[in-house]
Amino acid sequence: MQRKLAAILATDVVGYSRLMEADEADTLARLKSTRENLIDPKIAAYNGRIVKLMGDGALVEFPSVVDAVTCAFEIQRTMAECNAELPKEKQLEFRIGINLGDVIIEGADIYGDGVNVAARLEGLALPGGVLISGTAFDQVERKLDYGFEFLGEQRVKNIEKPVRLYRVDPRTPVISGSRKPDGTRRWIAVAATVLILIVAGLALWQRFGDDLVRPSDVASQSKMALPLPDKPSVAVLPFTNMSDEAGQESFTDGMTDDLITDLSKVSGLFVIARNSTFVYRGKPVEISKVAEELGVRYVLEGSVRRAGEQVRVNAQLIDALTGGHVWADRFDGNVADIFAIQDVFVAKIVEALKVNLTTTEKTEIVRAKPDNIAAKEAFEEGWSLYLRYNAKDTAAAITSLKKATELDPEYGRAYAALALAYFRVVESLWGKELGRDEPYFWLGAQDYVELAKKYPTSLSYTVEALRDVYQGLAEDARRNAGRAIASDPNDPEAHIATAWALTISGEPAEALNFVATAMRLNPNYPSHYVLARGLALFAMGDLKQAAEVFGEGVRRNPDATALFLPLSSVLAQLGRREEARRMLLKFRPGVGQKGLENLPDTLHLSFKWNHEHASVRERLNDGVRVAALPLDVTITSLEAELETGNPFSQQYAVKRLGWFGAAAAQAVPALVEALKVEHLRREAIEALGKIGPSAGAAIPALVALQNEALVGAYAKDALSKIRGN
Structure with a gap:
């Protein structure tokens, strides 16, 4: 039997049962990430050896007590800093116990009283604290400038003699050495120890075998709803707003949106659109589930804390297939510097994923940002409202976007967003609901397109392409949509604009490829993607498939009024006239027979086919006319x-x-x-x-x-x- 003297460190997670009950997969994933990126590197740095992992716990051997205590101090100090940036339910706290004692060696494992004492001390330690034995204290009391508090002697299970206990608190280090106490202090210390034992008794030592990572910790490629792209794929989750001040949600959302917008300009990446990641806003999420639902490998998450003009941003990029961190960083500084730090974050993420950032892409990323923080916040509020795709929120979005342009008259992306909002009113027939007729919004959109062109961004090219589509200028639309995709290859709206250009110019089969790309980039796609897909199928003559697409779109979003007329037309042409008529009445509740029959003549589609393909438009209108006929x-x-x-x-x-x-x-x-x-x-x-x-x-x-x-x-x-x- 081999024996040796060793410094033994034992650690486990505070409240592990509670955390597991609340969210098992997320807790395991965060624990794995913390060990890989914080604890294991520090153990290695101080010459430690991990003997075994035990569910939420670990047993580590050090050749030096000084190294063991210093490592424990550094772990707890760093964990305290990390937890300060997280909500309470996301915090991980550790207890650590350290003992110097004789151990028995058996292969790679160790046993004996030296190990048992360390394990018992860990169970008595306060959350976030370090508890060491008297034998360990004797080796470090004059070698480390930490505050040591004597807690008395304590009998522990299966150990014959009482163990002297000393506390090291890394959150409030005090440079004062403590010596062995006199009798009076001993009684006080014993009382304190009893209190500690009462508190510690509430925690259970959890054992889950030797496996640290369970299958639920990491994403399964076989379970992904969509196949992984052939390039690094990223989903940026909405950053958590940690600010104490009210009304900072728009600022936090803006940070997320900017990172999505900037990363999407990198041609070497596949970046999920904001619409599809913001469905997770304010919800507890499992990184593995996000990856599986959106079909990505990497997930970026973070938090923002703003206090006046000071801001702190934490971000981390996680490989969902391994559960490990790819990159993490933090920024502390002035709000005025936030755009610069976004650029730094993007550059570091791109570097971590081993993707080249071209000079053109760097220029595009910088060009889209305004100088005025208030204008940016107004834009973010408006953009967030616009992306809800309904009449009421679109009206509110227009107000906020106009404010952004007033605060920054050279804000090209805001002008483009206004044009997009106005076009959406025309396309969705929301004019009456917003108190104006559609031609008013059509003319307004034209003005905002011209303003956006003065300060070009990828979004300005997209709205130019849409205007061309609405005017039947297919070649111009294809050219401008191509410029938008070149500037922002991950912008689904640019791909939808290209699809429209192809459909109205007689190439609907090719248009479907661009619609599919847009839907892949934005899996939680809005109803106008359905409109583009359904009308491309209609133009090809595939009425059955078009009806299925439109019907599913309406079931998915019962308020998608832009789908009602084309669905009615297709159903009528398939001979399903009763269903077609019901859809018309849903579009115009209470309208009489004459009003139904006049619908195709009083309403116009916002897009136009090229002259040689105008029969497609006429065929669509004829279907509506049949739907309106008495049965x-x-x-x-x-x-x-x-x-x-x-x-x-x-x-x-x-x-x-x-x-x-x-x-x-x-x-x-x-x-x-x-x-x-x-x-x-x-x-x-x-x-x-x-x-x-x-x-x-x-x-x-x-x-x-x-x-x-x-x-x-x-x-x-x-x-x-x-x-x-």
């Missing part, structure tokens, strides 16, 4: 109307048959007959064109009309559609 108006009833009705009703019947498109193929013979009637000829030609290839029987009659002065151009257009040219 007893059918293709068969319209054919009958053609034969027996008066000229006026016959003309309506021909036009309505065209609204049904390919579904009206059975009416082709009746429409060919209508070509012989002069006052029905033009409407009949257009109806046959809308029926498309199924109207092949009408080709000879249309060929005979293609050179006539009044209807020749319409006949040629119909022939082109029927022949699929």
